[in-house]
Amino acid sequence: MANNLDLSKLSFEPIHVIGAGLAGSEAAWQIARAGVPVVLHEMRPVRQTEVHKSADFAELVCSNSFRADDPEASAIGVLHREMRRMDSLIMSAADAHKVPAGGALAVDREGFAAYVTNQISTQPLITIVREEVEGLPPPAWDNVVVATGPLTAPALANAIAALTGESGLAFFDAIAPVVHRDSIDMTKAWFQSRYDKAGPAGTGADYINCPLDKTQYEAFIDALLAAEKIDFKSFEKTPYFDGCLPIEVMAERGRETLRHGPMKPFGLTNPHNPTVKAYAIVQLRQDNALGTLYNMVGFQTKLKHGAQASVFRTIAGLEQASFARLGGMHRNTYLNSPRVLDAHLRLKAQPRLRFAGQITGCEGYVESAAVGLMAGRMAAAERKGEIFIPPPPTTSIGSLLNHITGGHIEVIDGGTASFQPMNANFGLFPPLSEKISNVGGKRLRGPEKAAAKKRALGVRAEVELENWLNDSPGLAAE
Numbered sequence: 001m002a003n004n005l006d007l008s009k010l011s012f013e014p015i016h017v018i019g020a021g022l023a024g025s026e027a028a029w030q031i032a033r034a035g036v037p038v039v040l041h042e043m044r045p046v047r048q049t050e051v052h053k054s055a056d057f058a059e060l061v062c063s064n065s066f067r068a069d070d071p072e073a074s075a076i077g078v079l080h081r082e083m084r085r086m087d088s089l090i091m092s093a094a095d096a097h098k099v100p101a102g103g104a105l106a107v108d109r110e111g112f113a114a115y116v117t118n119q120i121s122t123q124p125l126i127t128i129v130r131e132e133v134e135g136l137p138p139p140a141w142d143n144v145v146v147a148t149g150p151l152t153a154p155a156l157a158n159a160i161a162a163l164t165g166e167s168g169l170a171f172f173d174a175i176a177p178v179v180h181r182d183s184i185d186m187t188k189a190w191f192q193s194r195y196d197k198a199g200p201a202g203t204g205a206d207y208i209n210c211p212l213d214k215t216q217y218e219a220f221i222d223a224l225l226a227a228e229k230i231d232f233k234s235f236e237k238t239p240y241f242d243g244c245l246p247i248e249v250m251a252e253r254g255r256e257t258l259r260h261g262p263m264k265p266f267g268l269t270n271p272h273n274p275t276v277k278a279y280a281i282v283q284l285r286q287d288n289a290l291g292t293l294y295n296m297v298g299f300q301t302k303l304k305h306g307a308q309a310s311v312f313r314t315i316a317g318l319e320q321a322s323f324a325r326l327g328g329m330h331r332n333t334y335l336n337s338p339r340v341l342d343a344h345l346r347l348k349a350q351p352r353l354r355f356a357g358q359i360t361g362c363e364g365y366v367e368s369a370a371v372g373l374m375a376g377r378m379a380a381a382e383r384k385g386e387i388f389i390p391p392p393p394t395t396s397i398g399s400l401l402n403h404i405t406g407g408h409i410e411v412i413d414g415g416t417a418s419f420q421p422m423n424a425n426f427g428l429f430p431p432l433s434e435k436i437s438n439v440g441g442k443r444l445r446g447p448e449k450a451a452a453k454k455r456a457l458g459v460r461a462e463v464e465l466e467n468w469l470n471d472s473p474g475l476a477a478e
């Protein structure tokens with residue numbers, strides 16, 4: 001289907017967008033909205049992925065939830081607000097087709113996808129081509145947005161892998177849980193690198209260590225073995241990579257396996273109890289440049305999310321852990337973006353290729369669409385010869401972009417799995433410059449303080465987004 005538009009009559013050459021999922025549809029919409037023509041290439045229904053079922057654009061492959069819609073209490077709610085402010089097609093489709101879901105924004109999935117498909121199909125500046133892009137786009141396509149998602153068709157995925165090198169593109173994610181630093185009890189945990197090694201970017205005290213005695217370790221293994229697990233889907237029956245086994249699989253292989261793997265206690269001394277050697281130790285490593293998030297080293301898992309939270313909170317120091325994300329393992333094609341993309345989401349090795357959506361290492365429907373929104377605006381600005389300054393990291397969309405293109409710390413022993421897909425969360429925001437401890441003369445503690453902090457981060461984000469839009473001519477919603 002095409003819109004019969006004579007592209008030769010337009011003042012700009014078209015931008016090619018590959019993939020009409022959440023990110024590609026939003027990118028195409030934003031580009032057209034900026035007055036630049038788009039050719040949108042979508043392989044469905046000619047070729048389906050393992051999970052898509054329809055020919056519609058922006059098909060939701062699993063849940064129908066866009067998660068919490070409250071900008072005062074969640075970073076995803078702030079992201080909703082920012083995207084609405086920037087005329088997001090995905091958000092207007094969600095608002096037009098929402099279904100009752102308490103504080104969450106959930107949608108009628110068929111109505112939602114039909115709305116997106118209709119808006120894109122009737123937008124005069126967008127030409128739709130139903131074809132698989134097999135391999136790298138032809139050299140004549142000088143401005144391309146690749147938004148082919150976690151299940152990118154193999155020919156294109158292999159071509160991108162060849163361009164980025166072995167550690168530039170992952171085909172499977174093995175995600176260890178990520179914890180908010182300020183929820184770790186440092187009266188039980190402590191900072192130390194194994195054998196106090198500083199390494200190239202460290203201080204010798206880079207890891208947070210949580211100790212277990214023999215009784216605690218045995219109880220932890222029992223809980224792990226008994227916990228509910230998620231099955232791999234048929235298309236995910238990939239053999240485990242070495243060094244990437246789920247912890248529960250390691251525990252099934254032998255009760256001592258973890259103690260000789262990710263929970264080994266050697267080279268570490270607990271300053272809270274220096275004369276007693278821990279039987280096992282869980283290490284957490286800094287995950288973002290801000291130092292607000294820490295990942296549980298080697299703790300990739302297929303335990304159900306509820307089970308993860310309860311089993312991991314049995315570990316000393318993590319009793320009150322607040323998880324920025326829980327662990328998982330999925331088939332997922334995603335770039336090692338902090339290394340291979342520039343701040344404008346362009347592939348350093350071939351800057352005509354810009355990436356958007358889950359393939360950049362964000363996670364979730366809304367996040368994928370948000371990165372599509374930015375990629376679309378960046379591509380259009382480039383085509384029009386305009387300067388584009390990315391949004392500040394104090395906004396939800398800016399914090400996500402910052403994490404993808406530069407916020408994550410690549411560690412020497414992190415391997416290819418060092419950069420892990422990430423949802424929007426307040427842990428990606430720079431900390432507030434003022435302490436939230438007193439409001440109206442009242443001293444805040446615990447959940448009250450946490451809620452006030454989230455509200456303040458949301459308010460700051462709103463102000464900063466407006467400033468950014470006002471400073472960027474042509475970007476504000478009409």
Ligand SMILES: Cc1cc2nc3c(=O)[nH]c(=O)nc-3n(C[C@H](O)[C@H](O)[C@H](O)COP(=O)(O)OP(=O)(O)OC[C@H]3O[C@@H](n4cnc5c(N)ncnc54)[C@H](O)[C@@H]3O)c2cc1C
Nearest residue numbers: 019021022023043062063133148149153357358364365368
């Ligand atoms: C099984 C599974 C379940 C998920 N469940 C959820 C969930 O419940 N909630 C959530 O928030 N997130 C979920 N996600 C994560 C993520 O949010 C979704 O995958 C989301 O759709 C990603 O958006 P995207 O635009 O990057 O990719 P997609 O929405 O997958 O869009 C990519 C598009 O590119 C097309 N394409 C691929 N290769 C080519 C090619 N070579 N040429 C032309 N077209 C091509 C595909 O057909 C597809 O339409 C899930 C992911 C998977 C894999």
